[in-house]
Amino acid sequence: MSAPLSIWVVSDGRTGIQNQALGLAEAVARLTPADVDVKHVRWRPAFDRLPSALKTPAMLAPGSFDPRTVSEWPDLWIATGRASLPLSARVRDWSGGRTFVVQTQDPRWKNDRYDLIVAPAHDGLSGANVLSITGSPHRITPQRLAEAAPAFAARIAPLPRPRVAVMVGGASAAFDLPPAHAADLAERIAAAVTTAGGSLLLTYSRRTPEAAKAAMTSRLSALPGWIWDGTGDNPLFAMLDAADHVLVTEDSANMATEAASTGKPVHILPMIARKAPGKFARLHADLQARGAARPFDGTLAPWTYAPLNETERAARAVLEAVRSR
Structure with missing residues (x-):
């Protein structure tokens, strides 16, 4: 790719949630030049507990990322958490198919609306657009x-x-x-x-x-x-x-x-x-x-193993899928 890959990381901003999408984005950026931009999605309290299908951008809280203001969509959208779902499911339509949409965790809603779901293997999710990994993506290297x-x-x-x-x-x-x-x-x-x-x-x-x-x-x-x-x-x-x-x-x-x-x-x-x-x-x-x-058995006996590197594996799969499309 001649220009850096543009990646948006989308979540409600809570560290444990955001780090899944951000860790995956950073892993992609270690494989190819990329610009990573973090977006926070929050809903007004009156609408926060509504089903995702009923939420519209007009219900977003002040200061939240608002898709109505977007003039150019990214190459790659990586999102995680319930708050992001009402937007993630519509990004392909809003971007005219330009943006490759990745959702981490099991969305449990409109799973066919994402190009790729990076889901924990322990959730047991399957599908043509599902990549199962051990645990969750993260930022640790x-x-x-x-x-x-x-x-x-x-x-x-x-x-x-x-x-x-x-x-x-x-x-x-x-x-x-x-x-x-x-x-x-x-x-x-x-x-x-x-x-x-x-x-x-x-x-x-x-x-x-x-x-x-x-x-x-x-x-x-x-x-x-x-x-x-x-x-x-x-x-x-x-x-x-x-x-x-x-x-x-x-x-x-x-x-x-x-x-x-x-x-x-x-x-x-x-x-x-x-x-x-x-x-x-x-x-x-x-x-x-x-x-x-x-x-934990009450002792501290040492042992060794190959460090888990599932975030890197997921990043390679994401990048391959983006380039293939």
Whole structure:
């Protein structure tokens, strides 16, 4: 292509959602010259819960990306999340077929309206326009982790090894993290880190209940390490770069996938199930089959495996499909 590929990344702007589309776009941009532009789609509160079929651009919130103002559509539209669906399903019409439309996750609506759906294999979605990958696309690469490290080196570099990164999620439709269970997890983590003579690097999710945070922080704050309190720049990438082991709660496909991309042992922390784990169990079984993850057994035995690189695989498939068309 003589000119850079123009890519729009479209989501509601929440980090965990946006990073799927942005990570895929960045992976495409590593393969070919490209200009990546981020667009946020938000709906007025009165219309946000309407079915996607009933939403129109007139219902968009002030400050949201508005397709009515577009004079030139991009080569590639990569979107994720429910908020983007009413637009993604219409982009091919609005662009006169110029724009190649990619939707990540399972849209569960008008799946034939997207040129390609990059869906987690654990969702079980199939179709002629579906590319199944292990987990979800993300932004983590060895280079990005290494670039993040210097800004936090003064805090992390003196810590003893093994360094144990812990990524804690929270309440969801499938899982809960009550204080008693959080305290029990903290005891098990503390025992493992202490036995190994290592240190702790911990981040909480926005979904982590405050009572669970308090219970875990109370027990783990005595360990060498750093429990990020949410203020200042997010040190997650630097923590993953420095870690020798990564512990993730079982409620997040994104966290497990990101951890498995590091090539470092991934230990899955159990939570309280609200219902059958279903797709999460399928994802964890996939990661275990790849040698990336194991249930946390209270020890920190090391192992090796080929880092998960599904975002790169998806990017190559997207670029091939764009060029073929």
